Amino acid sequence: MALIEEEAALLRGKNLQLSFQVESMRYLLEENNRLEELLDFQRESKMTILPARVINMSASPYLSSSLSIDVGLESGVEENDPVITPKGIIGKTTIVGDNASIVQMINDVNFRxxxxxxxxxxxxxxxxxxxxxxxxxxxxxxxxxxxxxxxxxxxxxxxxxxxxxxxxxxxxxxxxxxxxxxxxxxxxxxxxxxxxxxxxxxx
Missing domain, CATH: 2.40.10.350 (Rod shape-determining protein MreC, domain 2)
Structure with a gap:
């Protein structure tokens, strides 16, 4: 009886490990597809677009909504530059530093x-x-x-x-x-x- 319980515990452990591996593979596949979409958008765009990554997000539905990105003046970013994804408008830059910028998001109560x-x-x-x-x-x-x-x-x-x-x-x-x-x-x-x-x- 003890042997059966031990084998059952081992199987449960292996199943849990396999579940983690499957979830990890699913995440990696989704991440790969997302990056491919971004690369395709950048290649096909007729606009001059600069890739950026979100480094901080501060959002409140009743106050202001903004995020910080990892590009700035040294990368050619200026105040009031549009910020987008392949799906649509995100906002515009409002404060631009040397290597980072703050973006006023489309869901800011003052954004029009x-x-x-x-x-x-x-x-x-x-x-x-x-x-x-x-x-x-x-x-x-x-x-x-x-x-x-x-x-x-x-x-x-x-x-x-x-x-x-x-x-x-x-x-x-x-x-x-x-x-x-x-x-x-x-x-x-x-x-x-x-x-x-x-x-x-x-x-």
Missing amino acids: LSVRIKPSGSTGIMRWLDGGLYLIKEVQKNANVNIGDKVVTSGFSDIFPNDLPVGEVVNITDERGRFQKSVVVQINENIGSIINLFVIVDQ
Whole structure:
């Protein structure tokens, strides 16, 4: 009986070890795929983009949201440079040091982004609403906007180039007593889990 219990304990230990190995391999595979996506994006981009890595993140949904990245003046970064991932807008640089920069994130309560809704071409100013949701107010009521429409940068900004991906329309409501409507957008990127990103330089 004792021998059987000992063998069972050994098997449980081996199974646990195998589970750890499988989980480790899965993580490495996901990490490899993520890095391949970043490399492909950098190779295919028509913009001059500088790879960067997040070194610190400070986010509060009610105050300001920012992160620090490991590139700065010595790498060609300037104030108000757009910060992106392959999926979309992350924010813009606000303070730039020699070898590090602070980025104001898109979910900062003071961040505003000029956007366009495809395919209608309707434009508006997008701001953070809650979690991964963002709000575009004062869209013309007769604009042909539908759930699932893509949202991109409008090109009207001096900071963000035209047609960068932002998110997708998930809700539309009429503004009471007005000839306009509000559009709720789910952004493409999960900004709380960002590790690698890019800074658009030399625009």
